[in-house]
């Protein structure tokens with residue numbers, strides 16, 4: 405989300421100050437920003453200049469020793485703690501490998517999207533990065549019987565430690581060949597990798613971890629949750645391994661990418677597809693809350709935003725980065741950054757996290773997808789209005805059109821790569837991220853969210869089905885008490901009357917998926 409087309413008023417909106425929000429709170433208030441991500445990033449949060457108010461404590465992921473914002477820069481400071489984490493992870497491996505089953509609500513489908521040999525997510529143990537002590541098994545639900553089991557213990561009756569509980573050889577970092585960069589977030593980089601042992605594509609996220617004792621336990625708990633998750637609406641996790649001061653998280657590769665990349669490259673997402681996104685996210689949220697009771701474990705819950713909603717050409721829509729990544733990234737520095745632009749008004753004011761907070765974030769995300777722009781916009785007299793129209797022009801297809809859309813794929817003058825799309829976006833918005841012209845204050849945006857009316861699903865040059873508008877309105881009630889619950893939203897007409905089929909979703913996803921590099 406960090407690259408969301410955030411476009412803020414050039415002048416701070418005239419609004420009442422937020423009582424609980426002060427400059428100092430942006431650096432340390434866990435109540436308001438407990439789930440916020442690190443300020444340390446390879447990329448700047450969109451539209452925000454927080455460099456003046458954030459005091460980072462760790463270097464940028466992937467850039468050891470560099471710290472453009474100042475502050476301590478040695479990532480090896482906590483190496484002994486990282487070693488403890490490694491040992492804890494090893495213990496987790498042993499306990500995971502010895503247990504025979506997990507609580508599973510849904511068996512994950514075998515995804516044809518990632519090519520032949522693709523294992524079912526969540527069924528793979530993972531080993532450390534070459535270190536004898538660095539082995540970790542986060543083997544997933546035992547429902548993944550489609551894979552041929554090959555247990556080391558059954559091969560010659562020798563070692564057991566190289567297989568997970570399903571008898572599958574543990575994934576090791578050295579088995580992974582780097583194929584291509586998929587993107588970089590606030591706390592990590594994601595890479596498409598080829599697993600030589602399993603002959604399949606995976607996605608590997610490397611997250612720099614400041615493994616302080618206070619967060620070590622939390623990290624382990626989260627790894628366990630990742631291990632236990634199995635839902636068609638949650639990106640499958642194959643496991644983790646420690647890599648020096650990083651944690652490598654191996655997950656299911658979603659070949660059509662994240663929805664932020666999709667709309668930036670292709671224009672607004674058809675409203676019919678947006679409806680299916682809403683449904684998938686709500687079902688994923690309910691799974692996380694009902695089955696894993698994330699909230700009761702005191703974890704950061706889901707972090708709903710377009711960059712955390714992934715699509716594959718099997719027509720599946722899944723959420724990722726719930727809890728785990730948020731906490732792992734928080735462990736880099738307990739500071740605040742752009743993810744909070746999707747934050748609900750009550751959370752900004754310090755109220756505790758509830759599933760209704762995620763419903764708000766979903767509403768903001770749906771508007772962004774349906775209109776190809778982040779809903780907090782520049783004032784009408786700003787030059788970015790032209791940019792906005794240009795953005796809308798990128799969508800040549802009718803957003804209300806019925807699927808399939810393959811014949812309506814928008815033509816772009818230039819097809820940017822995933823990374824370029826982000827850069828282009830920033831430039832086209834005319835928003836300085838602290839470098840060129842004006843800078844935006846995060847406080848201005850937060851005040852806007854708290855004090856101004858909630859955005860609505862409207863397009864300057866398009867209309868949306870009434871049911872879709874009502875649905876989004878139900879998500880964006882500023883009062884969490886009257887904001888709709890996931891159950892209510894799932895029962896709404898927009899969801900129940902959707903006629904979009906999986907085949908149609910497949911066709912759409914195939915039409916917008918990046919060309920296969922391999």
Ligand SMILES: Nc1ncnc2c1ncn2[C@@H]1O[C@H](COP(=O)(O)OP(=O)(O)OP(=O)(O)O)[C@@H](O)[C@H]1O
Pocket residue numbers: 405406441586587588589590591592593594607609639655656657658659661662664665711712714724725743
């Ligand atoms: N499993 C995956 N399959 C395919 N692409 C992925 C996968 N996971 C992540 N990506 C891509 O990598 C990008 C970076 O992901 P990452 O989670 O590091 O950051 P982000 O979600 O973009 O930002 P933030 O750190 O603010 O959450 C995503 O935007 C997405 O496009």
